[in-house]
Amino acid sequence: MDLNNNTILITGGTSGIGLEFTKQLLALGNTVIITGRNQEKLDETKKLLPKIYTFQSDVSDPKAITELYKKVITQFPNLNMLINNAGEMRKINLNNLNIGLEDITREIDINLSGPIRMVQQFLPHLKTQKTSAIINVTSGLALVPFPISPIYGATKSGLRSYTKSLRVQLKNTSIKIFELVAPAVKTPLNDKFTDDVDNKTFMNPDKLVSITLKGIAKNQLEISPGSVKAIKILSRLAPAFLLKQISKPVDKLLKS
Numbered sequence: 579m580d581l582n583n584n585t586i587l588i589t590g591g592t593s594g595i596g597l598e599f600t601k602q603l604l605a606l607g608n609t610v611i612i613t614g615r616n617q618e619k620l621d622e623t624k625k626l627l628p629k630i631y632t633f634q635s636d637v638s639d640p641k642a643i644t645e646l647y648k649k650v651i652t653q654f655p656n657l658n659m660l661i662n663n664a665g666e667m668r669k670i671n672l673n674n675l676n677i678g679l680e681d682i683t684r685e686i687d688i689n690l691s692g693p694i695r696m697v698q699q700f701l702p703h704l705k706t707q708k709t710s711a712i713i714n715v716t717s718g719l720a721l722v723p724f725p726i727s728p729i730y731g732a733t734k735s736g737l738r739s740y741t742k743s744l745r746v747q748l749k750n751t752s753i754k755i756f757e758l759v760a761p762a763v764k765t766p767l768n769d770k771f772t773d774d775v776d777n778k779t780f781m782n783p784d785k786l787v788s789i790t791l792k793g794i795a796k797n798q799l800e801i802s803p804g805s806v807k808a809i810k811i812l813s814r815l816a817p818a819f820l821l822k823q824i825s826k827p828v829d830k831l832l833k834s
């Protein structure tokens with residue numbers, strides 16, 4: 579996939595991995611459009627990177643997706659790439675019986691329903707483009723449960739499954755379906771987890787995105803940088819051991 583002169587929509591482009599995609603894709607000469615919920619963060623990002631275009635839009639709201647589609651397609655009829663990046667990860671104690679029924683599935687609305695609905699909404703347009711691509715950002719936590727963040731892991735394995743099905747169903751189209759199976763990365767997403775995991779080994783977002791863009795340029799449909807390679811092997815050879823290691827934050831939580 580040629581990574582110059584595309585028109586690219588990135589959900590959650592104001593922070594972490596999305597912001598890094600924005601910087602690097604802009605530097606390669608693409609038109610970059612980003613979304614996020616927080617208008618101040620969008621304004622700050624626009625100040626930092628004046629050539630980008632910003633739209634306030636909540637990916638968990640189907641009406642907001644339809645509104646976004648109408649505005650983006652009118653203003654950018656050449657849109658040919660969608661990066662489903664926006665996401666949230668929460669620490670949830672399932673023993674806490676006060677969690678509301680809407681609140682418990684919030685990450686499903688953002689991390690799983692969000693990308694599925696974005697694809698559904700933008701697919702007819704992407705099919706009209708000569709070459710186009712969808713990049714879904716999943717996680718090494720799609721390969722093994724992360725019990726301290728039980729809904730997050732479920733959303734990422736769900737998104738991975740959906741992405742594989744989408745690729746099969748679109749095999750006769752000009753749309754390439756990429757999956758970034760991201761390892762742990764130094765971004766604000768992990769701020770709530772500093773007591774639970776050692777972030778010294780986390781990858782920097784600039785390195786992650788640089789590896790990912792090289793992979794996309796080579797049409798590598800599944801990109802699994804850094805520690806994800808080890809997770810893939812361990813999840814096959816020693817799944818019980820891996821789950822035990824990754825469950826340590828819950829053991830600590832249950833003792834406190």
Ligand SMILES: NC(=O)c1ccc[n+]([C@@H]2O[C@H](COP(=O)([O-])OP(=O)(O)OC[C@H]3O[C@@H](n4cnc5c(N)ncnc54)[C@H](OP(=O)(O)O)[C@@H]3O)[C@@H](O)[C@H]2O)c1
Nearest residue numbers: 590592594595615616636637664665717760762763765767
């Ligand atoms: N960091 C990691 O270790 C890691 C590892 C594997 C996978 N990932 C995945 O990588 C993606 C990016 O994560 P990150 O670490 O870069 O997180 P981050 O720094 O917290 O950034 C998240 C971005 O998503 C936006 N966002 C969140 N909820 C949204 C919503 N409902 N609608 C629209 N935008 C929304 C945020 O802006 P607003 O808050 O203003 O909406 C922000 O721009 C996520 O899908 C995450 O699951 C991250």
